[in-house]
Ligand SMILES: Nc1ncnc2c1ncn2[C@@H]1O[C@H](COP(=O)(O)OP(=O)(O)O)[C@@H](O)[C@H]1O
């Protein structure tokens with residue numbers, strides 16, 4: 372996750388998950404990507420380990436402030452679960468560090484899932500020729516091609532955003548009536564700084580109704596476990612909370628539930644067990660697989676504790692993996708003694 376001392380205990384979703392694990396008596400350690408090391412082909416990390424005997428405060432801020440932690444270099448293979456909770460962007464090299472332990476530890480999300488859904492190409496790769504689930508989306512770094520797309524686009528508005536963006540950064544509305552800006556914008560988004568590679572951008576159909584906000588759904592395995600509506604600040608096109616948006620309750624409509632169900636199947640197939648979907652007007656904008664937040668907001672608005680469901684799920688995964696391994700060993704014995 373991000374560094375422990377940078378956490379905002381009032382709204383951090385990772386802290387709520389940690390609190391639930393520690394309260395259940397699990398051994399919990401936190402670490403950052405920068406602390407990963409390989410020693411004799413063992414992936415280790417400099418971790419902060421929670422003292423399992425400490426008194427656990429119910430309040431998140433006191434829990435955070437009073438937490439007793441010891442710094443230790445630990446082999447990651449020894450853990451049952453690794454929950455990837457660092458905010459994007461993720462250095463893809465982190466996945467190489469985890470490759471060697473992926474068969475022994477339950478990774479939320481799996482390496483394959485993180486690799487495939489790490490940026491916005493993931494939704495563009497869904498097969499949806501009639502754009503019933505996903506808005507028309509173009510990914511390219513070819514300026515001439517992108518300009519033609521804008522010119523030939525049926526509506527007046529499109530969204531332009533960086534492929535690797537997050538938190539609403541760089542998301543802008545492009546209007547055909549202001550084409551004189553497009554050249555300069557595409558140059559700005561695509562051209563890399565000196566010595567750096569150029570960037571891909573996304574052009575996307577502007578989804579009507581976006582001004583009323585977007586729906587963030589937290590998905591666990593293939594099911595939605597909570598939803599909120601994020602409303603953009605006045606005069607902004609982005610609903611991200613980090614871009615000034617605010618949250619209100621949202622009960623999923625029939626169409627949204629249907630969308631979640633069909634996306635959910637693919638998520639699980641791709642090794643994505645915990646994610647945040649961004650939906651506007653029944654269309655999927657983005658699948659967030661790195662550290663989706665909003666647990667605190669959902670808990671507060673609906674008077675629930677969805678962290679319980681999430682940690683139950685992890686315990687289930689570990690239990691079934693351990694049952695399988697015991698069964699294997701028993702059968703192995705039969706073969707050895709045959
Ligand atoms: N195609 C679109 N139509 C309308 N609004 C959009 C569109 N794409 C993005 N937005 C607005 O910008 C916000 C951020 O876009 P998103 O694709 O989720 O990127 P990020 O990774 O930065 O969150 C969305 O939550 C939404 O409010």
Ligand SMILES: [Mg+2]
Nearest residue numbers: 538539649657
């Ligand atoms: Mg988003």
